[in-house]
Amino acid sequence: MLENFLRDLEELVNLDCGTHNTAGVTRAAQIMKRHFEAMGWTAELVDLGESVGRGLFATNKPGAQRYDVLMNAHLDTVFADGTASAQPFRREGNLVTGPGCSDCKAGVLAILYALQGADPADLDRLAIAVCMDPDEETGSKYSAEWMRSVAARTKTGLVFEAARASGALVRSRKGAYQLRVTLKGVAAHSGNNPKAGRSAILEAAHMIAEISALSDFDGTGVTVNVGTISGGSAINVVAADCAFGVDIRGWTDADMQATLEKITARAAHPCIDGVTICVEVLGATPAMPRTEASASLVEKINRAAELSGVSIDWVDAGGASDANHMAPSGITVADGLGPIGNHAHSDRECLMVDSIEPRVRMASRLLSLL
Numbered sequence: 001m002l003e004n005f006l007r008d009l010e011e012l013v014n015l016d017c018g019t020h021n022t023a024g025v026t027r028a029a030q031i032m033k034r035h036f037e038a039m040g041w042t043a044e045l046v047d048l049g050e051s052v053g054r055g056l057f058a059t060n061k062p063g064a065q066r067y068d069v070l071m072n073a074h075l076d077t078v079f080a081d082g083t084a085s086a087q088p089f090r091r092e093g094n095l096v097t098g099p100g101c102s103d104c105k106a107g108v109l110a111i112l113y114a115l116q117g118a119d120p121a122d123l124d125r126l127a128i129a130v131c132m133d134p135d136e137e138t139g140s141k142y143s144a145e146w147m148r149s150v151a152a153r154t155k156t157g158l159v160f161e162a163a164r165a166s167g168a169l170v171r172s173r174k175g176a177y178q179l180r181v182t183l184k185g186v187a188a189h190s191g192n193n194p195k196a197g198r199s200a201i202l203e204a205a206h207m208i209a210e211i212s213a214l215s216d217f218d219g220t221g222v223t224v225n226v227g228t229i230s231g232g233s234a235i236n237v238v239a240a241d242c243a244f245g246v247d248i249r250g251w252t253d254a255d256m257q258a259t260l261e262k263i264t265a266r267a268a269h270p271c272i273d274g275v276t277i278c279v280e281v282l283g284a285t286p287a288m289p290r291t292e293a294s295a296s297l298v299e300k301i302n303r304a305a306e307l308s309g310v311s312i313d314w315v316d317a318g319g320a321s322d323a324n325h326m327a328p329s330g331i332t333v334a335d336g337l338g339p340i341g342n343h344a345h346s347d348r349e350c351l352m353v354d355s356i357e358p359r360v361r362m363a364s365r366l367l368s369l370l
């Protein structure tokens, strides 16, 4: 099995699949369609608009109204065109390197191989949907709605992002809001007439200090990060403009919403008279919270690991994935079911070869428990 897996992985890694490369991502979807059809499954490319490559949908129960399991991994990578030929698939001892080898090409194939290795009785009993999306790395803007609509008709979601370098899987993920805050002040000569000015930069400085203090690292876990800022026109001008970007993270949507409301309320009360502040929400990724149902799924995965002789652990992650987009649909979801990877999004990205078989076996075994 391992040699076949690595051969199939080499084909996918040696294909430029940056999200922007719609032809490359569609090619990856076509390759996976071929694999699923060879297994006797129904598979189709999914048109999600001209801005992204095709997604892939596969199922063992065509026409099903509801599914027992939704398996997901993404087809795209963060890498520029040319990376596949500059740093092609390479196997050296226990490591495979190459663009997207663990994020998420190994996860894509782990789904296929887990299904190939599953007990036929489980495949007969369970209605399984596979959704492979083309744009996870840019926030699944074009695929989230599609995945949500399948998730809304499914009981259990299994997301095959790579397991952490420690081998840990992911039982919850923070959500994220992205904001742009725009401040307008009054320009004035900083030498001749400074008092006539209303500095948008000074107001921003006060506001940034105040909203950054909303981070509650040890309590709710909410964090507020101002990651970008721009403003002013010249060093001798009281700044009429300033804008900054804010990233709010939280374990629940309610926590993030409450933080957003505090920031909006602060914006309504500038400390410098004559400055106005506008807060825009650019994007909102829902949280994938820990729930009673997710705790029971974690127990089933622990059991599958035990039965497969794999030792696993769990983390709560600050970063989002497609699991976040599915979670609000009421599906119970776990993430990190792929083989173990490290250094994602860098030229050192790698995959631990000795984790492939055990993790695939564990996923096959898990189906029996669902």
Ligand SMILES: [Zn+2]
Binding pocket: 078, 103, 137, 344, 345
């Ligand atoms: Zn990634």
